[in-house]
Amino acid sequence: MEDQANPSKVAEKVTKADYKVDQPVKWCAGCGSFAILSSVQSALAESGVRKEDVVFVSGIGCSSRFPYYINTYGFHGLHGRAAVIASGMKVANPNLDIWHITGDGDSMAIGGNHFIHLVRRNIDINVLLFNNKIYGLTKGQYSPTTPRGSVTKTSPDGTIENPFKPGELTMGAQGTFFARVVDTEPKRMKEVFLAASKHKGASVVEILQNCVIFNNRIHSEITGKDVRDDHQIFLKHGKPMIFGKNHDKGLVLEKSRLEVVTIGENGITEKDILVHDAHNPDDTTHYMLVRMTLPEYPVATGIIRSVSDTTYDKALQDQVKEAKENSKIKCMDDLLRQNSWIVK
Amino acid sequence: MSKIKPKVIEVDEIVVKFAGDSGDGMQLSGSQFSDTTAFTGNDLSTFPDFPSEIRAPQGTIAGVSGFQIHIGHKEVTTPGDQADVLVALNPAALKANIAWVKPGATIIVDIDYFDNKGYKKAGFVEDPLNDGSLLGYNVVKAPITSLSRASVRDLGLDIKSAERTRNEFALGILYWLFNKDLKYGEQYIDQRFKSKPVLAVANKKVLRAGYNYAETVEALRTTYQIHPIESRTGRFRNITGNIAAAWGLIAASEKSGRDLFLGSYPITPASEILQELSKRKSLGVKTFQAEDEIGGINSAIGAAFAGDLAATSTSGPGLSLKGEAIGLAVMTELPLVIINVQRAGPATGLPTKPEQSDLLQALYGRNGESPVVVLASSTPANCFFYAFQAAKIALEHMVPVIMLSDGYLANGAELWKVPEMSELPDIHPPMVEDNDEDYQPYGRNPETLARYWALPGQEGLRHRIGGLEKENITGLVSHGPLNHERMVKLREEKVQRVANYVPELELVGEDTGELLVIGWGGTYGALVSAVTDLQEEGKKISLAQFNYIKPLPRNTKKILESFKKIIVVEMNAGQFAFYLRALYQEFNFIQYNKVQGIPFMISELKEKFNQILEG
Numbered sequence A: 001m002e003d004q005a006n007p008s009k010v011a012e013k014v015t016k017a018d019y020k021v022d023q024p025v026k027w028c029a030g031c032g033s034f035a036i037l038s039s040v041q042s043a044l045a046e047s048g049v050r051k052e053d054v055v056f057v058s059g060i061g062c063s064s065r066f067p068y069y070i071n072t073y074g075f076h077g078l079h080g081r082a083a084v085i086a087s088g089m090k091v092a093n094p095n096l097d098i099w100h101i102t103g104d105g106d107s108m109a110i111g112g113n114h115f116i117h118l119v120r121r122n123i124d125i126n127v128l129l130f131n132n133k134i135y136g137l138t139k140g141q142y143s144p145t146t147p148r149g150s151v152t153k154t155s156p157d158g159t160i161e162n163p164f165k166p167g168e169l170t171m172g173a174q175g176t177f178f179a180r181v182v183d184t185e186p187k188r189m190k191e192v193f194l195a196a197s198k199h200k201g202a203s204v205v206e207i208l209q210n211c212v213i214f215n216n217r218i219h220s221e222i223t224g225k226d227v228r229d230d231h232q233i234f235l236k237h238g239k240p241m242i243f244g245k246n247h248d249k250g251l252v253l254e255k256s257r258l259e260v261v262t263i264g265e266n267g268i269t270e271k272d273i274l275v276h277d278a279h280n281p282d283d284t285t286h287y288m289l290v291r292m293t294l295p296e297y298p299v300a301t302g303i304i305r306s307v308s309d310t311t312y313d314k315a316l317q318d319q320v321k322e323a324k325e326n327s328k329i330k331c332m333d334d335l336l337r338q339n340s341w342i343v344k
Numbered sequence B: 001m002s003k004i005k006p007k008v009i010e011v012d013e014i015v016v017k018f019a020g021d022s023g024d025g026m027q028l029s030g031s032q033f034s035d036t037t038a039f040t041g042n043d044l045s046t047f048p049d050f051p052s053e054i055r056a057p058q059g060t061i062a063g064v065s066g067f068q069i070h071i072g073h074k075e076v077t078t079p080g081d082q083a084d085v086l087v088a089l090n091p092a093a094l095k096a097n098i099a100w101v102k103p104g105a106t107i108i109v110d111i112d113y114f115d116n117k118g119y120k121k122a123g124f125v126e127d128p129l130n131d132g133s134l135l136g137y138n139v140v141k142a143p144i145t146s147l148s149r150a151s152v153r154d155l156g157l158d159i160k161s162a163e164r165t166r167n168e169f170a171l172g173i174l175y176w177l178f179n180k181d182l183k184y185g186e187q188y189i190d191q192r193f194k195s196k197p198v199l200a201v202a203n204k205k206v207l208r209a210g211y212n213y214a215e216t217v218e219a220l221r222t223t224y225q226i227h228p229i230e231s232r233t234g235r236f237r238n239i240t241g242n243i244a245a246a247w248g249l250i251a252a253s254e255k256s257g258r259d260l261f262l263g264s265y266p267i268t269p270a271s272e273i274l275q276e277l278s279k280r281k282s283l284g285v286k287t288f289q290a291e292d293e294i295g296g297i298n299s300a301i302g303a304a305f306a307g308d309l310a311a312t313s314t315s316g317p318g319l320s321l322k323g324e325a326i327g328l329a330v331m332t333e334l335p336l337v338i339i340n341v342q343r344a345g346p347a348t349g350l351p352t353k354p355e356q357s358d359l360l361q362a363l364y365g366r367n368g369e370s371p372v373v374v375l376a377s378s379t380p381a382n383c384f385f386y387a388f389q390a391a392k393i394a395l396e397h398m399v400p401v402i403m404l405s406d407g408y409l410a411n412g413a414e415l416w417k418v419p420e421m422s423e424l425p426d427i428h429p430p431m432v433e434d435n436d437e438d439y440q441p442y443g444r445n446p447e448t449l450a451r452y453w454a455l456p457g458q459e460g461l462r463h464r465i466g467g468l469e470k471e472n473i474t475g476l477v478s479h480g481p482l483n484h485e486r487m488v489k490l491r492e493e494k495v496q497r498v499a500n501y502v503p504e505l506e507l508v509g510e511d512t513g514e515l516l517v518i519g520w521g522g523t524y525g526a527l528v529s530a531v532t533d534l535q536e537e538g539k540k541i542s543l544a545q546f547n548y549i550k551p552l553p554r555n556t557k558k559i560l561e562s563f564k565k566i567i568v569v570e571m572n573a574g575q576f577a578f579y580l581r582a583l584y585q586e587f588n589f590i591q592y593n594k595v596q597g598i599p600f601m602i603s604e605l606k607e608k609f610n611q612i613l614e615g
């Protein structure tokens, strides 16, 4: 297994078709997950990663059926636990390119603890969080990301809980990569997935995914063709934070708060607009960006944060290597003989 | 001071108990003394007894920490029922232990702590040294604290550090009493205080001071000689159950060529397994301290999928939390070792006290029909072999294996004849060659029924598995009713077939007789002593100690048929008896149970067996 030592070495040209399975994909017709699957397959074909090194690991939920629908190594785990299953895999074989597929119930409720610890450890795993703000597979109960007041099967009078924002949790857990995309934009999804795959560390991608059955159009204020340019800002590192149909709106920092301004009004020029620095180790601005909500702000999409830091898997590999080089105990017999004596 | 020439008596065995405050370093004193006795060729068995609070209020019963050691010229199998010598560093230690001291025993107390304040804290109404309650014991009132302080006066230590040496003074008395060479104690101290030379000097001085003091004490005129155990040659060391279990896993990793991964979460009394393995990176061991018990086992399942020898270590409450994930390993048919160091429950229970009450949980404590292999170690040292065996079975049969240890084995230590790696059997996991065209995710070895283990990264073997029911051979998700039933039976059959690969049960004693004593796991030491004692008296009694719980050894039924009466002895309310009754309804199983968080005493076992033999 020469190749395993070098996952970037591609033995043969891989195409999107290599990642298709011959089994039927069983999401509801019109589910946002189809577009995500297709974008992931395109990203993988372009990523240059050996196809045998790719592993998809999931928990439970509609999104978590994903591993059955893509021709790679795959593991369908338990509700909420895929983050740790994936962590164990990565530690066991750091050459693997691991994708952890999860939903808002799987990663923010039952698996919330594992999610923050995966991020905190910065293990080199790509997390695709399908956020449809509802429980789909169990048929329509509210989730930890459901907006306050929503009427669902288990909140007939409206929810009385504040929702989580996955981006805030990621920042709170010292995440090194956070991006947000919408399921209606395949090109951007592919671009972001590729960046997540390249990033060394835990890469969290929140995908605003539409559940046609239980929460249809939950994201339409952000994704709708007519509104998306005004209601979304697609961030690019090094580029000014400009958005809007007419490219005339932008973000500035006023008294340590983000503010939306219009270029050309009140003497504002393009130069006054904040330039996105995704690589800034200080996450203050990233934190403000992930919190932006309608109607005051556009919703931030694209790569919001991407900074480099040591990964858990690499640090552990280094410790093992060092121990092997320096320890006097080279094999089990050496250990067994420690502190022992011989009786003749 | 006049030195009295002591009278030396040769004895076969002796039981010593040290007790003091949990802050007094009792456990370290215990290991120092046990290392010395092991080095001088004695057989030994030890048992630490500590409170679950790290520092309970000083001087109270709740804060008493103890360490018992049984030293022998012949083989010893338990830490001993009752002590021949008790060292009590404060009144609470005396009060907590007096019930477990033999009549006529020597009791060494630190007289400096025996004052009204000390009595009150310990809950004594009268001064126990003068109220007549210790008549019949040989009481040595040693000014341990003041003499310890005096002997380090010139070293400029602060009062606290000076006082902390007092356990060495007590040890010094014991070295004298048992004719042990001080050099072993000094070596231990040098090792322990490697980075604090002043403390090393102080402790060695105090150890010697205690030794010298003992020479002058009239009450210690008689000393004891326990000769080295004969007829034993080879390499030896002293080992606790937790360290032995950790090492068994590493040995299996080396034999199988699969790196060892331990995903775990700290829990009493299993934490030393995680601690020990985290030190063994030079042998390729990777430890992952997860955010919780569930994370520990799930990370191990991930590692197993990726091709490591994967394990998780825990105690009862953790096993409860891991239940769902064990089911996942059953369904995905991955190799996984779960070491459960049992403690008294339910809930938090008595975290530092041993019990055997997780047996049914290990067998059945999961949703669905979820069969796993269950093994139990029965001595501190054989935790090595059964952890190795658990890994071998898991890897070769592609099945989760639970190994049951307990707090008594885990923290207890004994002399261990160290094996060479070449003496251990090979391990052959069912690996698959790259691009094997016949590979199917749930294709099986026809003999063992183990599915083949293809690893991510291998060429031409991409596949997907998970917690949904699988179709046999193809491994595709299947909701078919008949397929499910077939798979339920297949998973059970795979576990049952493990019996073809493990040894038959060997009895201690004759193959037939009046009374068959059945035990499993950690009760071995007490049971074997009790049973062999009665055999020497001519009683027709034999012991069947089970290490293989599921599947049971092939000859189990034959053994049950060969005795008139059967008694099942357990530290729980009768779980193994319940299991045996379900499997062998034709036999009558008498029960003898103790659920007090303390091990059986040999004396109470003998009494019970005699009663049944006579009845």
Ligand code: SF4
Residues within 6 Å of the ligand: A026, A027, A028, A030, A031, A032, A033, A062, A063, A132, A136, A137, A210, A211, A212, A213, A214
């Ligand atoms: S229920 Fe919703 S999320 Fe689930 S497959 Fe159907 S549309 Fe997709």
